[in-house]
Amino acid sequence: MNGSGDSAGDEAAQDAERVRGLAAGDDSCLRALYARHAPWIFALALRSLERASAEEIVQDVFVALWRNAARFDAERGSVRGWLSVIAQRRISNELRGRSRRPKLEPQDAGGGLEAVDPAPGPAGLAWQEYRRTAVRSALETLPREQRQALGLAFLEELSHEQVAELLGLRLGTAKSRIRAALAKLRAPLAPLVAMLALVALSGAIGLLLRERATSSLDERAIDLLTSSEVVPLRLESEATAGSGIHATYRALPGAPLAVMTYTHFPAAPAGASYQAWARHGSVYTPIGSARPDAAGHARIVAEGAAFAAAPDALMVTLEPGSGSAVPTGPVVVAWPKPQQ
Numbered sequence: 001m002n003g004s005g006d007s008a009g010d011e012a013a014q015d016a017e018r019v020r021g022l023a024a025g026d027d028s029c030l031r032a033l034y035a036r037h038a039p040w041i042f043a044l045a046l047r048s049l050e051r052a053s054a055e056e057i058v059q060d061v062f063v064a065l066w067r068n069a070a071r072f073d074a075e076r077g078s079v080r081g082w083l084s085v086i087a088q089r090r091i092s093n094e095l096r097g098r099s100r101r102p103k104l105e106p107q108d109a110g111g112g113l114e115a116v117d118p119a120p121g122p123a124g125l126a127w128q129e130y131r132r133t134a135v136r137s138a139l140e141t142l143p144r145e146q147r148q149a150l151g152l153a154f155l156e157e158l159s160h161e162q163v164a165e166l167l168g169l170r171l172g173t174a175k176s177r178i179r180a181a182l183a184k185l186r187a188p189l190a191p192l193v194a195m196l197a198l199v200a201l202s203g204a205i206g207l208l209l210r211e212r213a214t215s216s217l218d219e220r221a222i223d224l225l226t227s228s229e230v231v232p233l234r235l236e237s238e239a240t241a242g243s244g245i246h247a248t249y250r251a252l253p254g255a256p257l258a259v260m261t262y263t264h265f266p267a268a269p270a271g272a273s274y275q276a277w278a279r280h281g282s283v284y285t286p287i288g289s290a291r292p293d294a295a296g297h298a299r300i301v302a303e304g305a306a307f308a309a310a311p312d313a314l315m316v317t318l319e320p321g322s323g324s325a326v327p328t329g330p331v332v333v334a335w336p337k338p339q340q
Contacts, residue, residue, distance in 0.1 A: 016074040025261040025298065030065075037080065041083060057091055066222060071151075088162075149178050150182065217257075236334075245264045249287075259300070261297070273321070275288070276316045277314065277316070287300055287307075289319065317329040
């Protein structure tokens, strides 16, 4: 038996397990995936781009992985293959974007130069973003296989060939799923498309800017989570010992950013949410509120000057509504671990 083949199989299985862990809220899995795959992704990007852009490609790929870990299906292919498709698409987009940037062309008179920009204007960008949002909502109405294929084609902007490769399908099957999905989406998308004419352009551009701001925050969170200097702090309680319920806080001294994950939390009561807090001295800073998903997982990325300093204590409390200004509800988990 080929030892190297066994090793490759073991590594692929470990990758798949780490992506499942990441999808379950264990951000420590991201560091292992980053250490294993970032070097070859960087080398791949460096073949077509300069160093700074290649580094941005690596960042983009891991933001996509962090956001979409739950969509990975090991039966459809390996993590490496999945990341390769994402990286190649990001590289292609970057090169295509450069070809659209303003070019200097001679004017008809005077021999001067003028900038010609063939890229979409603000209205075009607004339409592109609105289309993505509309399709993302409508996708939820589709069967899983059709949703997966169409999501890759529209939201990830992959070609039919790339969709087939990523999902391990014949090209004809991938095309059939995408066509069937589009046919089912005609009705739910019709009112959404009609609404575009009623949306003010300024509002659409604001949506685009908020999306970019979220991406930037996620990118900085990836930097934090993959840093070897981060020491995770685990929040637990005696009351939940043995149940697996815990939260994990990650921050880097000097950086105004923090990531809190909830693991195996029970569903919050109607009208309530789990709110995380960092205490410095006698001052409590809210990290954020979340309602865990069906598996009991949630993630909060918070930004603020208070998070640049190491906390004296951390806790998650059950609070009414969207949160409180100060902790008032019962403590679910805390660091240091509270004693009963």
